[in-house]
Amino acid sequence: MTTFPVNTIDTAPDRSKAPLKQLQASFGMIPNILGSMSTSPVLINSLVGLFQNVHGGSFSEAQIQTLLLTNAVTNECSWAVAFHTALGLQAGLDPADVQAIRERRLPKDEKLAALSALARSLIQKRGHLHDADIDAFINAGFDQELALEVIAVVAASTITNYTGSMTKTPLEETFRNHAWKP
Template sequence: MTTFPVHTMESAPERSKPALQQLQSAFGMIPNIAGAISTSPILINSLVGLFGNVHGGSFTEAQVQIVLLTDAVTNASAWAVAFHTTLALKEGIDPADVQAIREGRLPKDDKYAALSALAKTMIEKRGRLSDQDVDHFLAAGFGKDHLLEVIAAVAASTITNYTGSITKPTLEAPFQAHAWQG
């Protein structure tokens, strides 16, 4: 079995260090997934660029977590499901809505349900949304700009989800309570 390093600030490639510093500032730690991603400066820098735009975009942080948790479940990324479960609960999302997403169901909250459904459908259909998919999302009160912004969130989560599936980083203690097996 191929193993991948989980880099620290000291062991990471030089061109990965600024990105890791940004993530450490955002989370107060370097998540293991980021340490693994930093093996490739190209990938970690791509992620951090998307990360900054997604988390600084027009969605609330809770809405971002709905999309990222849905993506993690849809892509069956155990590390990311635990991580985004922790962050979603920290953002005050109803635990029942978080559990629904973890189980592949839609949240009760209408806006969260529209976001979750769009993210899941976008991944499952590889971006080939039907007019009905688009209309359902827009009818929930979101704009066309929001629909396109979800693409950026899906792209960012795809980086972490795929990397997690390939590198299998250890789940850190703060996220253990939300460990997930798809």
């Protein structure tokens, strides 16, 4: 069995140190997934650009966490589900909506449900959406620009979800009370 390291700033490859420092400033820590990801400078540097655009985009943090949690569940990445459960609750998501997403159901909030449904459809249908998928999103009060912005969030979370699944990233003690299994 291949074991991937969980790097620190000191143990990461030189080209991964700057992005790790940047992400540490955002999170106040280096989540294990980023430590694993930093084994590849190409991968960690790719994430930083997407991360900045996603968190500097049009969605609120609660909406971003709705998307990221939905993606983690849909991609069945246990580490990311626990992490985004914690961040979603911290961002003010209703615990019932967080639990719904973790159980592969839609949140009761109409706009969050539309976000969650679109993200899930994008992943499950590999981007081949039906007009009804997009229409439901727009009918919930979003526009075409935001429909396309969801793709950026899905891309960022796909990087972390696939990394977590490939590396079997260990879950930090801080997130263990949000552990999840598919």
